Amino acid sequence: MVEHRQEFERELEAIEAKVIELFAMVAEDLPGATQALLTGNAQVLQMLNEREQLIDALYPEIEELVNREILLQAPVASDLRFLLSVLRIVPELERSHDLVVQIASRANHLLGEDLSPRTRGLVERMGILASDMWRQAVDSWYQRDRSAALALEERDDEMDEFHASLLTELASGRMALPVTMEMTLVARFYERLGDHAVNIARRVVYLAGPATEPPAN
């Protein structure tokens, strides 16, 4: 049998490359944002803002490409699942990067020393966990690994526990009120980043589809 539809295949690969680019920006910038917050390094923020502009351009571009392929190629099966999945996860990626920027922006008006040691410790661990979860989400997408959703749901429970612990610490009133208010938001941002990673891994279950059997004959 002859293989064809190579042009369509190339378009799909181009879309995948752009999606991976978006993924990479979130996964790479997340550890940097945590670092900026804890060290008060405001330079990172400038870099992140530039990335944000890139994403704001990339996001509509991907949508337009997907719309076009759906319109012109009448995709079915794995092609349709891929294009619909892209449409659904691209907004999650865009929002997640927003959250990363939000975390980093606290470095501007918050100094590392303003934080209680326990708060610092918890934020650090939430940062590491969120980065891990995002790496896993990226891998699950790239490898079409439908098993990642379960693993990430478990890690998200961990994140929820950190979130609760941090809120308890903040409620103890050991830090200045403005700092406490900011940190409440930061806690929420990490928790949301965990949720988005889980959402993406769940989308991968649909994307991967049923296990394809090799030809029986």
Added chain:
Amino acid sequence: MEQSEQNVAAKTELPKPAAVQDMQRSAFSDTPGTAVFDAKNVSLYYGSFRAVTDVSLSIYEHEITAFIGPSGCGKTTVLRTLNRMNDLIVGARVEGEVHYRGASLYGSGVSPIAVRRRIGMVFQKPNPFPKSIYDNVAYGPRINGERNKGKLNEIVERSLRQAALWDEVKDRLNKSGLSLSGGQAQRLCIARTLAVEPDVVLMDEPCSALDPIATGRIEDLMHEIKSQYTIVIVTHNMQQATRVSDRTAFFSVLRNEESDTRTGVLVEYDRTENIFQNPRDSRTQAYVTGRMG
């Protein structure tokens, strides 16, 4: 099945749909509807050449079932085994079992004529008889012995309405069937098939010679008549399969390198949305996405 074969042989009659419906419903309670056809391990030979190998599938009442697959995969051949059209080809031979409403279609004593009266067929190229539009539709009922003019008028009008052609031809029923456009001629052929009130309508690429508007009309009419008939359609147009069918069977070609022969096989049979969204076989995936074939 021996028993039902004897019944059939004794009466030379195929079971009527309504008569067996309740029996079937209990026998197939886990299936979505009554199975009209049950094919088990069907192979079809033209002489010593095996055109189709080992096909097993059930076709359900009031559903539209689509057969898709590349050229030479045997989908038309399988369609034609469902109303014994292959009997007309010298050297054609069917192995395996085809049951129609519980009775063996190839049982001794079953007349191919009786089969085709119950299981009508619409062909790829519209083939109206060189007669008037009226006579085209009245042809079958007349052969069946209907002589009553009023009754025939009624059948002709009903059939043309079902085929969505009535409004276009009601003022020129005496014009030749050959004067119609391609799309109209195909709908006339559908009306002619429906006129004998078949149980099943087999359609062999009914739209491949038609433009998109005429195709749309035929698809609409398939949806409209499916509550009364069971339809099996062979189509090369996968979008058509997704638009009209409830179930899709994907056939492919198996090559034997040693003997340099090809034979058709049924690869996957499932609800249409599964075939086109979550195909389980990589060959189906390659075909429906247009990567192979």
